[in-house]
Amino acid sequence: MAARFIDILPIEVYIASRYVSANLKQSLIIMLAVGIGVALIVFIPSINLSFFQYFLDKTVQNAPHITLTRELDTMPRTRQAVETLLQQESPQTQVLFSDQTNTRRRNISAYKRLMTELGRFPGVTAVAPSVREQVIIVKGSQNRTASLQGIVPSLEVAVSSLQTDVIEGNLEAMGPNDVFLGSALAEELNAGLGDRVQLITPYGNRSYKVSGLIKTGVYQQDLSTVVQPLESAQKLLRLDNQVTNIGLKITDIYQAENTARVLANLYQLKARSWMEDNKIFLDQIGNFRVIIAVINFLIVFAAATSITSILIMVVASKSREIGILKAMGTAPNAIMRLFIIQGIGLSLLGIVAGFIGAYGLITLYNLSPMAKSETILGIQRPPTVMNTEYAILAIIYALISSILASLFPAWRASRLDPVEAINQ
Secondary structure: OHHHHHHHOOHHHHHHHHHHHHOHHHHHHHHHHHHHHHHHHHHHHHHHHHHHHHHHHHHHHHOOOEEEEOOEOOOOOOHHHHHHHHOOOOHHHHHHHHHHHHOOEOOEOOHHHHHHHHHOOOOEEEEEEEEEEEEEEEEOOEEEEEEEEEEOHHHHOOOOOHHHHEEEOOHHHOOOOEEEEEHHHHHHHOOOOOOEEEEEEOOEEEEEEEEEEEOOOEHHHHOOEEEEEHHHHHHHOOOOOOEOEEEEEEOOHHHHHHHHHHHHHHHOOEEEEHHHHOHHHHHHHHHHHHHHHHHHHHHHHHHHHHHHHHHHHHHHHOHHHHHHHHHOOOOHHHHHHHHHHHHHHHHHHHHHHHHHHHHHHHHHHHHOHHHHOEOOOOEEOOOOOOOHHHHHHHHHHHHHHHHHHHHHHHHHHHOOOHHHHHHO
16 A cells, blocks of 8 residues: 555655655754744734734724714804903903814714714714713712713614623613713722712713623723713703714724715714724734734744755755766756755644644643733733734745745755766
């Protein structure tokens, strides 16, 4: 059976396999170099990109892809009205005039009609209105600043992961006198379900019952979130039938910036995409990928160098056998293929060993205390998983480097003079 199998193999493959077994130490060194390179190319990015992907998923899920708000007020105000108010010309006149002209915000009034139009916009899958404002929340002697979100639960769950982040209570059953608190905020206030808290705004204050808890996994967000029905927030902030935000979900999240720009021009509203809100973080991911690309190049270069140097040694040690093969009529191209096949074969074995090593390193890392610590962003580290993108790149890098590294020794072997090689 073995003889029949050998008979159907190309002669280059058969000889290459014999060279691998005959030079076992050198072959193991090549496999080890490729294996270490593959393991590092897979393991290092997997640690950071697992966290980056988790953070992006939480960011994209927890908030609308695009948020529409009103621009700052540009309502014309006359200098005469300001001077009449102050009764005289003073340095404060210009300050107050500028302040009154440029810093008074306008809210979105006819938001229901606007939501209907936005729902028909190509690529928009969900629309939800909301009121967002900073408030002070008080329970007993404890008080904290918080971000109040007035929502329509049935609409909000379509543009964010709020429903899945609820750990206690029923969001759909939230009444006009109820609030949901972030888990960290509730802990700071020592507030539990059924307790009453007071929300204080520039327009007044009111007491509400804690009817639910929310945990997003992002500590700073859980430390500041207060959610209540939209109508309750409008009443508390004296907004009548107005909202401050309209959130959108779209089909292609990476087109959010372009879509936001189109909507801003179309409806004369301020539009921010999740990409704009997280620009610094996205830039950091880009910088990390550049650094990883440089590291990968150095790893591949080191592995390729070891393959080249060892195959040159093999050519030197096997020059007599190569001379005999050429004297028997073996073509130079066949000699080249022999060493290229040897390099590729050892690289394939090294790739397998590298993936086993990467999996082992990831498993050990997930079991270590470091993997269970929180990041500086207050986010619990997710379990590290093997990054598919870099796993594929590792295979491509290893195969390309093995072919390129084998070319020079293979070419050198094909150029050997058979008479000189036999006489050595």
